[in-house]
Amino acid sequence: MDKEILEHGFSWNRRRFLSTMGMGVGSLALGSLLMPDLFSNGGIEEGLTPGIPHFAPKAKRVIYLFQNGAPSQQELFDYKPKLREMNGKEMPPSVRGNQRLTGMTANQAHFPLVGSFVDFKQYGNSRAWISDLLPYTAKIADELCIIKSMYTEAINHDPALTFLQTGSQQGNRPSMGAWLSYGLGNENKNLPAFTVLLSRGVGNGQGVYSKLWSNGFLDSIHQGVQFSKGEDPVLYLRDQEGMDRKARRDMLDNIAELNELSYQEFGDPEIAAKVKQYEMAYRMQTAVPEVMDLSKEPDDIVKLYGPECLVPGTFAANCLLARKLSENGVRFVQLYHQGWDQHGNLPFEIAKQAKDVDQASAALVTDLKQRGLLDETLVIWGGEFGRTSYTQGTLEKDNYGRDHHPRCFSIWMAGGGVKPGIVYGETDELGYNIIKDPVHVHDFQATVLNQLGLDHKKLIFKHLGRRYRLTDISGEVVKGIIS
Structure with missing residues (x-):
C-alpha cells in the first residue's frame, strides 16, 4: 500500500485515502508522512499540486519587515x-489635481509645501x-x-x-x-510555514489585527502563527502542569480518533486540518523554544544587530528571530513595526523610528548574505x-507633519532574485506624482x-462559486527588478 500511495501521489483524495487505509490514528499518521499536504483543501481540485511551484523559483522564503x-x-x-x-510655498493646484484627500487635510485652506529637514547622500x-x-x-x-x-x-x-497584506481592502x-x-x-514540519512578530516604536502606532495574518477561506493550517515576547512565545503551546509528553501524546491520539470519526461522517476538511494543527503544536513544543533562544548567538552577531537584539519584543530581536526562523525553513516571516504615523512632530519621531530599525534591517540582509541565504530569501521593507x-496643519520649523498619500511611496527589496543595487521608478520634482x-x-x-x-x-482557490487569488483580477510581474 505504501508503494501504491507513493506512485499515485496526489491523484488520491482525502476520502479515498481514509476509506482505503481504514480508520484509526495510524492511517492519519501514515498519510501525514507520505502525503504531507493530504489535508489541504482546494489545491488538488484547482489544479495546483501543493508544495510544487509552477516554475523554478528564485527564492524559497520571504521576510517582510512591514513598517506600520x-x-x-x-x-x-x-x-x-x-x-x-x-x-512654505503653496502646493501648485496643477500638481495636486483632483486627487482624493483624507478628512484630516481635505478642509485645509492652504497646502504649504515642506522640504525634508534631513540631508541625503548618494551610495553604492x-x-x-x-x-x-x-x-x-x-x-x-x-x-x-x-x-x-x-x-x-x-x-x-x-x-x-x-x-497590501491580503490583496483586498x-x-x-x-x-x-x-x-x-x-x-x-511547509519546509520544516516542526514549525509553521507562516509566522508573525510584532514590535512598536516611539511614534503614533496604528493597530495591527489578526485579520492581517488570517487564512481567510483557506484551510486554517495556513494561518499565521503569532510569536510573542513572553515566556510562552506561542500561547497555549506548553503542556499544563502535571502533564508529561506521554500523557500529551495519548490525549492527541484520542482526539485524533474522535476527529477521524467526525470526518468520516461529515467530510469537513476543517476537521482534518484541526488534527494537523494539533500535531504541529506537539512538534512545536520542542522546536519553538530552540529557535526562540537568542542566548547562544555569538558576540559578532549581537554586535551586528545591536544590543537591543537581546531584548525580547524589540525590532532588532525580531529581525534576528526572523533570520533564525527563515534558516529553519519557515516559509514566510512577517514583522510589523508600529509607530510611523507622523501627522505632527515628524522630525523628532521619524528620527527615533529610523534609529529603531536601521541597524537591524541592514544587519538582517548582511547576516543572510554571509550565511549564503540571501539569494534564496526575499527581504522586503516598507509601509x-x-x-x-x-x-x-500649519508649517512650523522642525515640527511639521505629513498626511497620508497613496499616490506614491518607497519600499526596498533585497535578495530572492531581485536586482541588487538599483533604483526603480521615479516621482516628480515635488515627490507627489509618479512619472x-x-x-x-x-x-x-x-x-x-x-x-x-x-x-x-x-x-487560485474556489470559494462560494468564485475563483479567488491574491492579486484579484489584476497585477503584472515587475520584470524590470528581476535579475
Missing part, C-alpha cells in the same frame, strides 16, 4: 531638493539617494532594489494595510503568507502608503509570488 503607519518617503529614500527650495554603484537617518541601510545600498514608485488606492491605514481574505503556505507547503509633500515605472500593490504581490515560483494568475 507609513514612513515618509521624503525623509528616507525620495530625495527632493526642489521641495526644500519651495518650502546605483548612486541611490539615502537619508542621513539611515546610515546602516546606506552601507548595504548595493544589495537593495529601491522602488520609489509604489502606489495604492487606499487612503486610510486599515484598508491600505489590509490591501476588506477583511476575511487570505494573507500573502497564507497564500504561500497554501501554494508551497502601506506614502506621505504628502505638503504639511498637515516613471509605476508599481501597483497587485504588481508588487504578483512579483513576490513570481520570485517563489508561483504564477499569481494560477494560484
Whole structure:
C-alpha cells in the first residue's frame, strides 16, 4: 500500500485515502508522512499540486519587515531638493489635481509645501539617494532594489494595510503568507510555514489585527502563527502542569480518533486540518523554544544587530528571530513595526523610528548574505502608503507633519532574485506624482509570488462559486527588478 500511495501521489483524495487505509490514528499518521499536504483543501481540485511551484523559483522564503503607519518617503529614500527650495510655498493646484484627500487635510485652506529637514547622500554603484537617518541601510545600498514608485488606492491605514497584506481592502481574505503556505507547503514540519512578530516604536502606532495574518477561506493550517515576547512565545503551546509528553501524546491520539470519526461522517476538511494543527503544536513544543533562544548567538552577531537584539519584543530581536526562523525553513516571516504615523512632530519621531530599525534591517540582509541565504530569501521593507509633500496643519520649523498619500511611496527589496543595487521608478520634482515605472500593490504581490515560483494568475482557490487569488483580477510581474 505504501508503494501504491507513493506512485499515485496526489491523484488520491482525502476520502479515498481514509476509506482505503481504514480508520484509526495510524492511517492519519501514515498519510501525514507520505502525503504531507493530504489535508489541504482546494489545491488538488484547482489544479495546483501543493508544495510544487509552477516554475523554478528564485527564492524559497520571504521576510517582510512591514513598517506600520507609513514612513515618509521624503525623509528616507525620495530625495527632493526642489521641495526644500519651495518650502512654505503653496502646493501648485496643477500638481495636486483632483486627487482624493483624507478628512484630516481635505478642509485645509492652504497646502504649504515642506522640504525634508534631513540631508541625503548618494551610495553604492546605483548612486541611490539615502537619508542621513539611515546610515546602516546606506552601507548595504548595493544589495537593495529601491522602488520609489509604489502606489495604492487606499487612503486610510486599515484598508491600505489590509490591501497590501491580503490583496483586498476588506477583511476575511487570505494573507500573502497564507497564500504561500497554501501554494508551497511547509519546509520544516516542526514549525509553521507562516509566522508573525510584532514590535512598536516611539511614534503614533496604528493597530495591527489578526485579520492581517488570517487564512481567510483557506484551510486554517495556513494561518499565521503569532510569536510573542513572553515566556510562552506561542500561547497555549506548553503542556499544563502535571502533564508529561506521554500523557500529551495519548490525549492527541484520542482526539485524533474522535476527529477521524467526525470526518468520516461529515467530510469537513476543517476537521482534518484541526488534527494537523494539533500535531504541529506537539512538534512545536520542542522546536519553538530552540529557535526562540537568542542566548547562544555569538558576540559578532549581537554586535551586528545591536544590543537591543537581546531584548525580547524589540525590532532588532525580531529581525534576528526572523533570520533564525527563515534558516529553519519557515516559509514566510512577517514583522510589523508600529509607530510611523507622523501627522505632527515628524522630525523628532521619524528620527527615533529610523534609529529603531536601521541597524537591524541592514544587519538582517548582511547576516543572510554571509550565511549564503540571501539569494534564496526575499527581504522586503516598507509601509502601506506614502506621505504628502505638503504639511498637515500649519508649517512650523522642525515640527511639521505629513498626511497620508497613496499616490506614491518607497519600499526596498533585497535578495530572492531581485536586482541588487538599483533604483526603480521615479516621482516628480515635488515627490507627489509618479512619472516613471509605476508599481501597483497587485504588481508588487504578483512579483513576490513570481520570485517563489508561483504564477499569481494560477494560484487560485474556489470559494462560494468564485475563483479567488491574491492579486484579484489584476497585477503584472515587475520584470524590470528581476535579475
